[in-house]
Amino acid sequence: MSILAYYLPFDGIAVENADCRSASPAPPSWEEELLALARQLRGRLSLPPSPEALRQAILDFALQIKAQAALRFEECFLHIGSHGLEFYLVAATPEYDSLNGRSTLLSPPSPPFVIHSNQEAVAQFFRSALGWLPNHTPAAAPVETFRRAYALASEQGLTGVTLQRLFQRGLWLYEKVRLETDFFRHAAAIEDVLSEVAGKIFGGLKERTALVAGSATALAPVVKALQQADIGRLYFALPGAEKSADLPADQRIVSLQEIARLPAIDLLIWLDHPERPLLTRAYLQKLMSARHNAPLLLADLTAQETRPEGIEKMYNLFFFRRQDLEGMVEQNAAARQQLETEVTAWIGEEVKQFYQWLTSTERFHFGSMVGRSRQMQQVFELIARIAQTDITVLIEGESGTGKELVARAIHQASARAQRPFIAVNCGALPENLLESELFGHARGAFTGAVNHKRGLIEEVNGGTIFLDEIGEMSPALQVKLLRFLQDGEIKRVGSNAVLQLNVRVLAATNRHLQMLVQEGKFRSDLYYRLNVIGIQLPSLRERPEDIEILAWHFLRKFAARMRKPMAAFSPAALQCLRRYAWPGNVRELENVMERAVALTGSDTLEVIDLPAPLRAAPNATPAAPRLPxxxxxxxxxxxxxxxxxxxxxxxxxxxxxxxxxxxxxxxxxxxxxxxxxxxx
Amino acid sequence: MLAIYLVQWLVVAAYVVALIYYVRFFRSGKPVASTRAGQLLTLAAGLHFFYLIHLAVFTGHLPVTDVFEAITTCVWLFGAVYLSLEWRLRERSLGAFILPIIIILQTVSNLWLDFNHELPAILHNVIFEIHVLMVLLSYAAFVISFIASLLYLLLSRDLERKSLGIFYRRLPSLAFFDSLSNFAVNIGLAFLTIGVALGIYTGIEVSETFFDSWDPKFLAVGLTWLIYAAHLFFRRAGGWQGKRAAVVSLVGFGWVLFSFLVVSLVLSKVHQFQ
Missing domain, CATH: 1.10.10 (Arc Repressor Mutant, subunit A)
Incomplete structure (x- = not known):
């Protein structure tokens, strides 16, 4: 499995207007599309982009990627933050690994692109979740765009187990950094420091009024910082009082002379301005006495060294010059440097853990074992842990929960993976037949035994035998099986020769085996010999969070098999799937999906494609066991x-x-x- | 007898443990640490309450009849008032500053509290006990105001120096401390007024000649009342909110401490009731 990250920092891209997107002669490659998208977004992002516009852009592009690459990628995810655009791909096909993590499918990156693979890509993902990318200081709430982008991708079914895990770990890391360090509290721009200082003086700024005076060109960053701090009201005093395009719509613009009549102002911010006519001692004194000495924050963001005379002595007037704020930014940068090494170490740890998880799931990630629920993850972990041993395993679970898949997974993950695996259903054959099937028979052992025959246990020597429905086995056979389990020896029916074999036994039952033991229908010694390790497979209704992911899995599988361009579920159909109680478990779900994909006429699976019982599924679910x-x-x-x-x-x-x-x-x-x- | 000694030192130990957590929280700023600190302080205050009940049962009267009993009751009231504020304001940065005061006062009380002192008959009086409780509650409020004012000054010093020190990083805002201090003084002044009124009433009840000689304690409390009343007045009318109000609150608390300890122990004759 390989993970690729394409990172397109906005720094390297010129802004482009939407209408410049000229019709190119050939249909553009996905890479050109991405670049064009980034150009447009860069233009929009200079002001806070509307969530709708972003949503639409991400959606368009993600669907296009999916259409082009649906067969090559398992999962993909496009994230557009304020720093740039990132595109993550998860591919399961081994061809990626053989090329040292470099992709042949996507053309090699042109200059603005930065491409990362595997560990580096994962690290990039985590840094992006923290909003902390090279040359970009962490933003206050970086995770919002990230979360939105992920929600969109998962709505469209573009994400899977791997990205989900990444995403969750990313959010976890973000929460850890946010709650356990000051990482996000070190403002890096003087405007941010200014709004932080305002917070330290006034507390919340919701009830406060700010006046920004100065030239219109330098307004944007101050206005943005104040708005992020949730300022109550904003006034502007601009020379000439012209309406500027950079200003938000509902502005109050006052002239410089009017300022004197506005005692309600708590923050007075002076931007670059040719003259500072009102920053005099007399004016400030007048203002303060009109305010009854209520605290006032005066920030002089012009580059001038001089300050109004005697301003330090004025009561409750907090005066900050540009140099002061710059000094504070420097102090912040020094403090952050220490934290950065710590956070980098956390990211490294997180990447390491993620790869541990990835390799541990990869080992049994074959066939169709899918499950993100805690129960299934525990089962997966147990399988990974016991596979290497030769321990006998008893798999218990309702019909259709995937007992044979577990057995195969154990076999695949064990050292016997290259040796044969045979599954035998003990309930399907009559007793005598089953005995000779398993243990073989000598020539003439019974009527019709014209030749000697090797049993399945003998056939599978060196590998694994899986005995399904072990509870159906007759008592006589149970004895024989127990002997084999204890000594590794069998005798063919009608023969006295003892064969020494090396076979791992996995057994499964959908009946409550312990109850059969108590009723005397199953030998207790055999039960304990089989149940060295027990795996209880949860039924599907015990892990409803897996229904959706399984449904997607089967949708892709059958759509590919039947060559249908299936893209999505309708929300109502998903709702039906989630509500149903699934007495037949995953097998039933698989059959339902096969039927639905075969029957449907459109590329979206609707409620009408589902069988009747699902459409009318009652809300009631069977009573769950009582828990602490x-x-x-x-x-x-x-x-x-x-x-x-x-x-x-x-x-x-x-x-x-x-x-x-x-x-x-x-x-x-x-x-x-x-x-x-x-x-x- | 032994049990009560054990409990009184356990109370101090519990406050010390809580202090360690508050300091740790203040230094690291981890919200997770703060929850634990709050729980530990609640536990310590609970233990302290148990100790007070034990003391009341043991001596047969509310623990307010001499200065060391009054201190421990007062300390418990600080704790309780502070905890309720903490819960209400969701702000735990003050704990690291309040707890040292609590610990010192409780230790003083532990060292010199005499369980078997004789109680003058005149003090078996419900009104008298309410009088003392009211005065102590007002002192608890003044402690809160003191801490808030102290932190106001520390934060405002960081802001004036434009340096991002630990107070700048950890403390909420000047407005927060200013209004907290103001609120605490208002409450404290109200309790003090009621307490003094009840005191005058009890004094007259106890003896006709009680106010013939000037009791230093009485003068001290009168001055306390004046300081805080002035605080209130100048804040409203003179535009003294902020730094000046904070300084007045510091002065007021200094005077409270002085009158509480020195005047009661050394100067007062009448209030000793001997």
Whole structure:
């Protein structure tokens, strides 16, 4: 699996107006499209872009990428931040790896592009989640554009398990940095420092009024910083009082003479201006006494050294010159430098962990085992851990939950992967037949045994045998199997020769085997011998968060097989899938999807394509087992975080708890997991 | 007997542990650390409350009859008032500054508190106990005002020097401390007024000649009242909000501390009731 990141910093791209997008003779490559898109966006981003415009741009492009590359990429994600444009691709095809992580599919990057692969791409992803890219100081709330872009990509089904994991870890990292360091609190522009200072004097700025006086050209950054700090009201005093295009629409413009009559002003910001007629001691004294000495922040952003006489002695007047603010920016930069090494180390750690996760899933990521739920992730981890041993495993789970897939996954991940794997359904054959199938028979052992025959266990020697529906096995065969499990020896039916074999046994049952033991229908010694490790597969209704991801998986699979250009589910259809109780589990879902893809006439799967029982699925789900309150809280919190797309603020609001409380709880869950890992 | 000694030192220990967490939070600014600090302070205040009840049961009267009993009650009131503010304002940066005062005063009280001192008969009086409680509540409020004013000055010093020191990074805003200090003085002054009125009433009840000789304690409290009343007046009328109000609050608290300890212990005759 390889991960690629294309990064297009806006620094290197000239602004282009939308109408300059001339009709090129040949249809442009995706790379040219991307460049053109970046040019347009750069123009829009000089003022805060409207979310709708961004949304539309991302959507158009993402769909185009998908149309061009649907068969080559598993997942892709386009993010447009204020610093640049990034495009992430996750490809499973090995051809990427063989080229040392460089792609042949996409043409090599032209100068404005920066391309990263694998570890570097992942690091780029995390830095982008922090809004911290080379030559860009971290923004206050970088994660917003990131989250929006991801939500769009996942709506369109462009993301999968890998990107989802990346995204969640990215948000986690962001939350960690935000709550445990001052990383985002070191303003790097004098305008930001100014609004921070205003906050330190006035607290919230919602009730405050600012007057910005000076030339219109230098306004934008100050206005932006003040608006981000949620300033209550803004006045402008511009020489000539002309309306400037850089100003937001509903402006109050006052003339310089009027300023004297505005005692309500709390922030007086003086920008570059040829003359400073009013910054005199007499004027300021008059203003302060009109304000009854309420605090006033006066910022002189002109480059002049001089200051009004006696201004330091004026009560409750906070005076900041440009040099002062620049000095504070320098102090911030020095403080941030230390933090940067720390955060870089965190990113490195996160990348390392991500790759551990990736390789651990890759090992059994074959066939169609898909699951992002906690239960399935635990199953995956267990498989990865026990595969290398020769331990007997008992897989329990309802019909259709994928017991055979688990067995295959164990086999594939074990040292026996190159040796044969045979699955036998013990319930499908009558007792005698099953015995000779498994153990083989000698010539003349019974009527019709004209030749001696090797049993399946013998055939699979060196590999793995999977005994499905082991609960159906007759008591006599159980004894024989137990003997084989204990000594590794078998005898063919009707023969006395003992064969020594090396076969790993995996067993599965959809019945409650322990109950059969209690009823005396299953030998307890065999049960304990089989159940050295037990894997309980959750039913699909116990892990509803997997329904969607599985549905997407099957949609792609069958669409490719039937050569249909399937692109999406209708929201209503997804709703039906989520609501249904799935008594037949994943197998039922697979069949439903196969049928739906075969029947549908459009490229979007609608409710009408689903079988009747799903369309009329009742809301009621069967009663769940009772759990301790703590587990329910944990599960509910994790679900809510997932449902909020990793938006921790939103999740905390929904849950009605503080952001720090949420963070503390999540942290304790992740450390609990760590402890459990160590115990096991 | 031993148990009560154990409990009184446990209270100090609990406050010290809470202080460690508050200081750690103040230095690192991690919100996660702050939650734990708040929990620990709540625990310490709970333990302290248990100690006060224990003391009341042991001596048979509310722990307000001599200066060391009054101190420990007052300390508990600081803690409780501060915790309620913390909960209300969601701001924990003050804890690291309030807790040292609490710890010092509680230690003083522990060292010199005499469990078996004889109680003059005249002090078995509900009105008298309310009088003391009111005065102590007002002192608790003045402590809050003191801390808020101190932090106001520290933050404003950072702002004047244009240096991004730890106070600049960790403290909320000048407006926050100014209004907190103002609020605390208002409350404190109200309690003090009620407390003094009740005191005069009890004095007259106790003996006709109580006010014939001038009690230094009485003068001290009168001056306290005047300082804080002036604080209120100049803030409203003279445009003294901010730094000047903060300085007045510091002066007021200095005087409170002086009158509470020195005047009660050394100068006062009448208020000792002996």
């Amino acid at each position: 309150l703590k587990d329910i809280e944990r599960q509910y919190i994790l679900d809510t975080v997932a449902a909020c797309n990793g938006n921790y603020d939103e999740a905390a609001r929904v849950l009605g708890i503080g952001r720090t409380t949420l963070w503390r709880k999540l942290k304790s869950y992740s450390s609990e997991e760590g402890e459990n890992d160590e115990k096991e």
